[in-house]
Structures are given as structure tokens and as C-alpha cells.
Amino acid sequence: MVHIKSAEVSTPDSAEVLGAVAEGVQEFVMSHHRVTWPVCGEHGRGLHVGYFHETAVWKCAGGTTDGHVVSAIDPAVQL
Structure with a gap:
């Protein structure tokens, strides 16, 4: 179980966690540093x-209608 602000995530799915x-982390960076990350x-x-x-x-929502995958969040995963 993971708590992010007021949200609770409880799942055996490691990708969802x-x-x-x-x-x-993205919300924290944006709210505390006023920086859009990642770009x-x-x-x-x-x-x-x-x-x-x-x-x-x-x-990323740019480019094609459906956008495109930039990278896996886990740097050890190659797409």
C-alpha cells in the first residue's frame, strides 16, 4: 500500500504502484519548485x-493523435 497525498494505492501490480x-513525485516537483518535470x-x-x-x-501528448511513449519510468526497463 502506498499513500500519495490523500490518495491510496493498494495493488499487487508493481507497474501501477x-x-x-x-x-x-511529479506533483511534488511541480508544486514546490514550479517546474514542469519531466518534459x-x-x-x-x-x-x-x-x-x-x-x-x-x-x-507525451504531442505528435500523433494518441501521443507517444517517451520512456519507461523504471530506467532498468527497455521498451
């Missing part, structure tokens, strides 16, 4: 947590 933690190097837009093949990823 990683995604919730990444969103929490797509190609489009200059802030990234959002998404899921691709059961992996937590950073997604």
Missing part, C-alpha cells in the same frame, strides 16, 4: 504517466 509514485525532448511538453505492455511509462 510505480506509476502512482511517479505521479506523486518531452521532442515536443517540449510535460509528460504524463501511462501504461504500455504492463509497464509504467512517461507519455
Whole structure:
């Protein structure tokens, strides 16, 4: 079980827990430092947590209609 601000994540799915933690860190950075993080190097837009093949990823809404996956949140995972 993970608590992020007032949200509680309770799941055996490690990708979902990683995604919730990444969103929490992202919210902290934005609210305390007034910085958009992370940012797509190609489009200059802030990234959002998404899921691709059961992996937590950073997604950009720029480019195609559905956006694109920038990277896995876990640096050890190669997509």
C-alpha cells in the first residue's frame, strides 16, 4: 500500500504502484519548485504517466493523435 497525498494505492501490480509514485513525485516537483518535470525532448511538453505492455511509462501528448511513449519510468526497463 502506498499513500500519495490523500490518495491510496493498494495493488499487487508493481507497474501501477510505480506509476502512482511517479505521479506523486511529479506533483511534488511541480508544486514546490514550479517546474514542469519531466518534459518531452521532442515536443517540449510535460509528460504524463501511462501504461504500455504492463509497464509504467512517461507519455507525451504531442505528435500523433494518441501521443507517444517517451520512456519507461523504471530506467532498468527497455521498451
